[in-house]
Amino acid sequence: MTGHIIELRGVAKTIHGHEILHNINLEVRNGEFLTLLGPSGCGKTTLLRLISGFEEPTQGSIFINGNDVSGLPPHKRHVHTVFQSYALFPHMTVFENVAFGLRCKKIPHAEIQQRVTEALKIVKLEKYAQRKPEQLSGGQQQRVAIARAVVNQPLVLLLDEPLSSLDYRLRKTMQIELKQLQRKLGITFIFVTHDQEEALSMSDRVVVMYEGSIEQIGTPRQVYEAPQSLTVAKFIGEVNIFDSEVISIDDKYITVDIQGKKRIVKNTIPFNIGQKVHLLVRPEDLRVWGQAEVTDTAEMFPGTVEEVIYKGTTVDLMVRLSNNQLVAATEFFDEDDDRLEYAIGEKVWTTWLSGWEVVLPHEE
Amino acid sequence: MKNDNAFKYFSLATTWIWLIIFSFVPYGLVIFASLMSHDTNHLIRLPFTLQNYVELSEPIYIKIFIKSFYIAGISTLICLILGYPFAYTLARMKSRLKGLFILLVIIPFWTSSLIRSYSMIAILKAKGIINSLLLSLGIIHEPIPMIFNNTSVIIGLVYNLLPFMILPLMTNIERLDNRLIDAARDLGANRITTFRKIILPLTMPGMIAGCILVFLPAMTLFYIPDLLGGAKSILLGNLIQNQFLITQHWPLGSATSIVLAILLAVMILIYLQSKRNKKEQDLL
Numbered sequence: 001m002t003g004h005i006i007e008l009r010g011v012a013k014t015i016h017g018h019e020i021l022h023n024i025n026l027e028v029r030n031g032e033f034l035t036l037l038g039p040s041g042c043g044k045t046t047l048l049r050l051i052s053g054f055e056e057p058t059q060g061s062i063f064i065n066g067n068d069v070s071g072l073p074p075h076k077r078h079v080h081t082v083f084q085s086y087a088l089f090p091h092m093t094v095f096e097n098v099a100f101g102l103r104c105k106k107i108p109h110a111e112i113q114q115r116v117t118e119a120l121k122i123v124k125l126e127k128y129a130q131r132k133p134e135q136l137s138g139g140q141q142q143r144v145a146i147a148r149a150v151v152n153q154p155l156v157l158l159l160d161e162p163l164s165s166l167d168y169r170l171r172k173t174m175q176i177e178l179k180q181l182q183r184k185l186g187i188t189f190i191f192v193t194h195d196q197e198e199a200l201s202m203s204d205r206v207v208v209m210y211e212g213s214i215e216q217i218g219t220p221r222q223v224y225e226a227p228q229s230l231t232v233a234k235f236i237g238e239v240n241i242f243d244s245e246v247i248s249i250d251d252k253y254i255t256v257d258i259q260g261k262k263r264i265v266k267n268t269i270p271f272n273i274g275q276k277v278h279l280l281v282r283p284e285d286l287r288v289w290g291q292a293e294v295t296d297t298a299e300m301f302p303g304t305v306e307e308v309i310y311k312g313t314t315v316d317l318m319v320r321l322s323n324n325q326l327v328a329a330t331e332f333f334d335e336d337d338d339r340l341e342y343a344i345g346e347k348v349w350t351t352w353l354s355g356w357e358v359v360l361p362h363e364e
Numbered sequence: 365m366k367n368d369n370a371f372k373y374f375s376l377a378t379t380w381i382w383l384i385i386f387s388f389v390p391y392g393l394v395i396f397a398s399l400m401s402h403d404t405n406h407l408i409r410l411p412f413t414l415q416n417y418v419e420l421s422e423p424i425y426i427k428i429f430i431k432s433f434y435i436a437g438i439s440t441l442i443c444l445i446l447g448y449p450f451a452y453t454l455a456r457m458k459s460r461l462k463g464l465f466i467l468l469v470i471i472p473f474w475t476s477s478l479i480r481s482y483s484m485i486a487i488l489k490a491k492g493i494i495n496s497l498l499l500s501l502g503i504i505h506e507p508i509p510m511i512f513n514n515t516s517v518i519i520g521l522v523y524n525l526l527p528f529m530i531l532p533l534m535t536n537i538e539r540l541d542n543r544l545i546d547a548a549r550d551l552g553a554n555r556i557t558t559f560r561k562i563i564l565p566l567t568m569p570g571m572i573a574g575c576i577l578v579f580l581p582a583m584t585l586f587y588i589p590d591l592l593g594g595a596k597s598i599l600l601g602n603l604i605q606n607q608f609l610i611t612q613h614w615p616l617g618s619a620t621s622i623v624l625a626i627l628l629a630v631m632i633l634i635y636l637q638s639k640r641n642k643k644e645q646d647l648l
Contacts, residue, residue, distance in 0.1 A: 075552035087543035101551035
């Protein structure tokens with residue numbers, strides 16, 4: 001026993017001579033909501049198909065509940081998949097769809113009746129049992145697909161971009177419903193998505209994937225606030241990247257040079273003097289001040305407002321810095337700054353609170 | 365606005381004119397002829413009569429009807445059994461050979477089916493290829509009678525009509541969503557259950573289309589029973605042909621065609637009705 005519900009060790013997958021996944025090591029904790037996040041083509045769906053048993057890894061091994069499952073067909077793995085676009089059987093009623101797995105296992109009729117009714121009740125579709133899938137809305141079909149999987153009491157539920165075909169509002173509602181359902185059932189969910197907002201709002205932990213490798217595993221807060229690579233930082237949310245160089249180092253702080261100005265930042269990774277680094281600052285951490293509002297501009301960068309986008313709760317700005325770099329800033333209305341009026345072409349000062357940046361070694 | 369309307373009427377009119385010229389008028393003429401009298405000097409003549417339909421209820425004709433339905437039914441069934449696995453393999457094929465295989469299904473169409481039916485004689489006859497081969501291998505000691513009987517008619521019909529089964533089936537199977545099969549496997553269905561519960565019901569429209577496309581011509585292709593069935597094998601197609609061309613009894617030939625058309629239409633209606641009833645039941 002490994003203590004993990006699913007464990008992948010050194011898993012690689014090559015299809016037609018093309019390596020889709022390389023050296024994947026992943027441990028999934030029992031009962032957690034884990035999201036595989038990455039742009040399309042990063043291998044996240046392939047990873048899911050390896051776990052579900054539709055594909056076999058070229059290298060490495062997969063353990064489910066402590067047992068090596070290599071060679072086991074999908075239905076012997078105690079995991080079930082909710083497919084993208086649901087794959088409901090169009091010629092069967094909702095009830096028959098949900099009952100399908102139980103019928104394959106030759107469960108007695110009375111028990112099927114009871115378990116299917118229960119599963120439909122969980123997804124609030126008991127009134128629709130005799131409908132055909134085509135007579136249901138997208139969200140309802142989605143819930144049938146979930147009921148069809150959970151009725152078999154899987155150890156792990158695999159969800160392959162299940163919300164991608166729903167419209168924006170319905171997606172929001174389904175995100176909350178899915179999360180609640182997962183808490184209620186206590187089943188481990190592995191959820192695949194390319195939507196970073198979805199990943200952040202639903203998951204206990206996020207696995208960020210890029211080009212067949214895992215870039216970072218962490219809580220939504222960790223991957224957003226402390227990205228370990230430029231790839232992760234760029235993929236999750238927006239980010240402004242300042243190129244700079246380390247000038248001096250002490251225990252807690254390092255001093256860097258950005259566009260001729262010195263800034264002191266936290267010393268997180270051991271850096272060397274003279275090393276090139278990236279400073280990452282999220283738009284919402286970037287402050288933009290009008291010329292008249294500030295006096296001490298030693299740690300500020302001059303720029304010109306190029307674009308002002310009013311969004312109701314925030315104002316988004318695009319500011320062209322003196323070195324021609326374009327940065328994005330999101331300003332919130334609050335008691336310090338309730339006017340937030342900027343004119344295009346206005347000269348401004350931009351800065352951020354020290355310590356809110358992330359420093360990463362330079363990457364080409 | 366006015367132009368839009370003009371276009372609307374034009375396109376509707378085209379459809380109607382097409383239907384009138386190619387469907388209603390010919391059928392009207394056949395119905396008309398089937399209600400006329402006949403004598404040796406006239407192909408058709410007055411007065412109007414139902415005599416032709418009465419004549420068709422004689423046992424000899426009923427026997428031909430039943431035999432035709434039987435032969436066409438068997439041929440359709442064989443086409444389905446032979447065609448389904450082939451269509452399935454072809455539809456699921458991912459290699460470049462797929463196009464080639466589809467071409468191989470279609471190529472026979474490029475040769476007249478009359479000529480191909482003659483070549484069937486060469487293959488099936490007593491001193492034909494199959495019998496010669498089996499005799500020379502010592503598997504049989506006297507030729508198997510394979511020609512000028514029902515078997516040869518069925519072989520000929522199946523050979524000629526198989527593509528009409530394969531092509532609609534293939535199109536249907538190609539459209540089948542692979543994820544449904546994945547989903548069935550994921551839920552614990554083995555290959556047989558997946559096929560029986562998922563693939564078969566979902567390819568039913570293709571099978572029905574294929575069966576209709578095979579069954580209808582199988583009833584009326586007159587030259588195949590003519591060539592391969594010998595004198596013994598009179599089917600509906602031959603009957604109609606004989607009535608028009610040999611005995612020149614146009615009214616009776618027309619009546620036979622109309623009865624055949626009505627029977628086929630009834631079969632299709634029964635099928636559609638059964639489907640609709642099922643849908644209504646599902647809704648309840």
